[in-house]
Structures are given as structure tokens and as C-alpha cells.
Amino acid sequence: MxxxxxxxxxxxxxxxxxxxxxxxxxxxxxxxxxxxxxxxxxxxxxxxxxxxxxxxxxxxxxxxxxxxxxxxxxxxxxxxxxxxxxxxxxxxxxxxxxxxxxxxxxxxxxxxxxxxxxxxxxxxxxxxxxxRSCGSCGRVHGRSPESRAERAPGWAYAGAYVALAGFAARIGVWLADTIAGRWPSGVSRANVSWSAMTVFMVLMTLAGTLLPLALAHRWGRLWPAWVVPLRGRAVPRWLVLGPGLFVGAGLTAYFGIAGNIAWIRGEFGGPALPLSLEMGGYTLWGTGLLVASAAYAALTRPPCRKPVRAHT
Structure with a gap:
């Protein structure tokens, strides 16, 4: 195909x-x-x-x-x-x-x-x-995580909290513009659908806070105790990994690559500090999600079907 x-x-x-x-x-x-x-x-x-x-x-x-x-x-x-x-x-x-x-x-x-x-x-x-990874599960046994219950590597936590910091930088600029009355502008007031904007802001906030933390922390792979009906069960893999890859790739490509190239070329401009926080925030947010998603993908592989003795 x-x-x-x-x-x-x-x-x-x-x-x-x-x-x-x-x-x-x-x-x-x-x-x-x-x-x-x-x-x-x-x-x-x-x-x-x-x-x-x-x-x-x-x-x-x-x-x-x-x-x-x-x-x-x-x-x-x-x-x-x-x-x-x-x-x-x-x-x-x-x-x-x-x-x-x-x-x-x-x-x-x-x-x-x-x-x-x-x-x-x-x-x-x-x-x-x-x-020469395992033909059954794709792991390199002895080096790759064997189950969801294992702790994520340090670089996964780094990626998750870099994404969280990037979101905080971006949302800080938005809050400053909102308090100063610069957002929404007259044009956006005329064209915006407030119901769609509300849904967008809720999803954006979840993608900048809950999503990166779920990619790194154990409760993003196994339902925590307070989710009583599901406690201890596996979180559906693509419920977390899908949004992580989609949002991470979109932000990295759109802002991290195309946006920064356009900024360097002088195709748009503005006050240096807010623009740096906005573009840098989006870039860190996207790349952090991709890093954390890589660890999540490794930790949530299906269990190996080969017996333990075959691994050695």
C-alpha cells in the first residue's frame, strides 16, 4: 500500500x-x-x-x-x-x-x-x-520498559514540564492582552463564534496542562485510585497518545518551524517580549509534547507474548 x-x-x-x-x-x-x-x-x-x-x-x-x-x-x-x-x-x-x-x-x-x-x-x-528488538513486542528486553507500571524516564518528565512551561508562557501573553483590553480585537469580536471559542479555550487548556502531565505520570497510563470504577486498569493508549502526537506535531510544525521562519524573515512583528513568549511558548509546548509522547508510546506497548525465559 x-x-x-x-x-x-x-x-x-x-x-x-x-x-x-x-x-x-x-x-x-x-x-x-x-x-x-x-x-x-x-x-x-x-x-x-x-x-x-x-x-x-x-x-x-x-x-x-x-x-x-x-x-x-x-x-x-x-x-x-x-x-x-x-x-x-x-x-x-x-x-x-x-x-x-x-x-x-x-x-x-x-x-x-x-x-x-x-x-x-x-x-x-x-x-x-x-x-535486534523483540519480534513479538518491539522491545529491547533489558533496556526497554516492560509494563505501564514502570516509572517514566527523566527525559519524559522534562518534556512534559517544558510543554507545561511553554503553555504558561503563551497563556500569560493572552491574559495580559485580555486584561489590557487588546483581546479580543474589533475584528475578532465581529467574526468570532463565542461557543466555538469557549470550546477551543477549554481544549487548549487541557492540551497545555492535563495532557503533558498524563503523558509522563503513571496516572496517565493506569487509572488512579480516585477513578473508582476503573482504578488500576489501563488507560486506552490512544486516548492520551493520539492528542499528544497531534497537538505536539501541529504546534512544532506551525509555530516552531513555519512561524519562527516567518518571524525571522520579518513577515510579521510586534513587541519583542510578548512575541518571544508567544512563539517560544508554542514551540516549547509542541516539542515537549512530542518528547513526552515518545516515552508514553514506549511505556504503553502491549505486553510481550513470548515467555520470560525466551527473552534471555
């Missing part, structure tokens, strides 16, 4: 290069230049996937698996970064409804995002082959 998907992505964008691209939402598919860029990224992803597939049935040494993991990680990461508007458009679709071109843009950016995720998945498989 993956090579067909990548080939279709390349073919569509090659067609747009030759015959002209359709009119997308906000006038473009990505913040980054179009044209041959998505074609080149798609070809790189296709080559990386086919190279990994060519060695899947044969014997390859560890160096080859490491190289294929790196190649697929670069290709997949580049496609995901190029298609970073996908979560932004998805949120816009949920809160604003379908508008002219937004569905087409969502499909185009979604195609790149799915292709990137497929490449990243291949990169993970190649990495596991390189480190």
Missing part, C-alpha cells in the same frame, strides 16, 4: 506542476514552496520505502538497517513538515465548517501527512531490525 500511496502522491503533484495546480484554501497547499518541492519529497519517500522493501526478505547487516532507518526518517519527516497545515486545516474544518477549497486542501495535505507517517513507520521497523 505504501509504495502505491507514495507513487500516487508524486503523480498528482507532477500533474499539477505540468498542468497547473488547483486553487487551494488560503491560496496554497503548504507554507513552503510548492511546484517541484512536493514532487522531490515524494520521490525521496518512494525511493526510501522501496529500498527498505528490497532488503526486507534478504539478509542485511546492521549498518544497512541503520542507514535505511535514517533515510526513511528524513523522507517521512520532510513530508510531514511540508504537510504541516493538515492539522491546522482539520481544526478549521471542525470549528468553521467546510469552506471554498478547504476540503481539497485537507486532502492534499493529508496525502503528504499519511505518506510521511508511512515512511516514519518503516524507519521504526528498520531501527528495530538494527537494534
Amino acid at each position: 505504501a509504495p502505491v500511496w507514495q507513487a500516487a502522491y508524486v503523480a498528482v503533484h507532477l500533474w499539477w506542476v505540468i498542468g497547473g495546480a488547483p486553487r487551494f484554501f488560503m491560496g496554497r497547499e503548504s507554507y513552503f514552496p510548492g511546484g517541484w518541492v512536493p514532487v522531490a519529497l515524494g520521490v525521496l519517500a518512494l525511493v526510501a520505502y522501496l529500498a527498505a522493501a528490497a532488503t526486507a526478505r534478504g539478509e542485511a547487516d546492521r549498518a544497512t538497517h541503520y542507514a535505511l532507518a535514517g533515510l526513511n526518517a528524513v523522507a517521512g519527516g520532510a513530508l510531514c513538515v511540508y504537510s504541516f497545515l493538515f492539522p491546522v486545516l482539520l481544526v478549521a474544518l471542525l470549528f468553521e465548517g467546510p469552506g471554498p477549497g478547504i476540503v481539497a486542501s485537507l486532502l492534499a495535505t493529508g496525502g503528504g501527512a499519511v505518506g510521511g507517517v508511512l515512511c516514519l513507520r518503516v524507519a521504526v521497523d528498520e531501527w528495530r531490525r538494527a537494534v
Whole structure:
């Protein structure tokens, strides 16, 4: 499926290069230049996937698996970064409804995002082959956590609290603007849906406080005692990991990469301190969530089906 998907992505964008691209939402598919860029990224992803597939049935040494993991990680990461508007458009679709071109843009950016995720998945498989992880559960027994009950590593807590600090920096700017009467502006008063804004602010607060803490702390993996009907049971993995990856990737790509590049280029400006807190806060928030999500993914793997004796 993956090579067909990548080939279709390349073919569509090659067609747009030759015959002209359709009119997308906000006038473009990505913040980054179009044209041959998505074609080149798609070809790189296709080559990386086919190279990994060519060695899947044969014997390859560890160096080859490491190289294929790196190649697929670069290709997949580049496609995901190029298609970073996908979560932004998805949120816009949920809160604003379908508008002219937004569905087409969502499909185009979604195609790149799915292709990137497929490449990243291949990169993970190649990495596991390189480190000779368990074929049943993907762990490197003796080094990887064996159950949800184990304590998260220190870097997971660091990521979670960096995300919390980033949210605090961003919300501090918003509170200062609100107290000073600079938010909402006259334009936003005229166009805002207060019910949607309320839902958005509640979700934003949960994503900046509860979510990073749940990614690192034990109660985010096993229901705590005060949740009486569920105490001690496993928290559904994707209930926490899904939002962590989605919000973390969206904030990192939109603000951490595109936003900071635009700021450096002088495409927008403002008072230095509030703008630094806002852009830096979003960037730290997103990257912190991704770091904590990586630890959460490792800690919440399904139990290994092999007997303990087989691990040694």
C-alpha cells in the first residue's frame, strides 16, 4: 500500500506542476514552496520505502538497517513538515465548517501527512531490525520498559514540564492582552463564534496542562485510585497518545518551524517580549509534547507474548 500511496502522491503533484495546480484554501497547499518541492519529497519517500522493501526478505547487516532507518526518517519527516497545515486545516474544518477549497486542501495535505507517517513507520521497523528488538513486542528486553507500571524516564518528565512551561508562557501573553483590553480585537469580536471559542479555550487548556502531565505520570497510563470504577486498569493508549502526537506535531510544525521562519524573515512583528513568549511558548509546548509522547508510546506497548525465559 505504501509504495502505491507514495507513487500516487508524486503523480498528482507532477500533474499539477505540468498542468497547473488547483486553487487551494488560503491560496496554497503548504507554507513552503510548492511546484517541484512536493514532487522531490515524494520521490525521496518512494525511493526510501522501496529500498527498505528490497532488503526486507534478504539478509542485511546492521549498518544497512541503520542507514535505511535514517533515510526513511528524513523522507517521512520532510513530508510531514511540508504537510504541516493538515492539522491546522482539520481544526478549521471542525470549528468553521467546510469552506471554498478547504476540503481539497485537507486532502492534499493529508496525502503528504499519511505518506510521511508511512515512511516514519518503516524507519521504526528498520531501527528495530538494527537494534535486534523483540519480534513479538518491539522491545529491547533489558533496556526497554516492560509494563505501564514502570516509572517514566527523566527525559519524559522534562518534556512534559517544558510543554507545561511553554503553555504558561503563551497563556500569560493572552491574559495580559485580555486584561489590557487588546483581546479580543474589533475584528475578532465581529467574526468570532463565542461557543466555538469557549470550546477551543477549554481544549487548549487541557492540551497545555492535563495532557503533558498524563503523558509522563503513571496516572496517565493506569487509572488512579480516585477513578473508582476503573482504578488500576489501563488507560486506552490512544486516548492520551493520539492528542499528544497531534497537538505536539501541529504546534512544532506551525509555530516552531513555519512561524519562527516567518518571524525571522520579518513577515510579521510586534513587541519583542510578548512575541518571544508567544512563539517560544508554542514551540516549547509542541516539542515537549512530542518528547513526552515518545516515552508514553514506549511505556504503553502491549505486553510481550513470548515467555520470560525466551527473552534471555
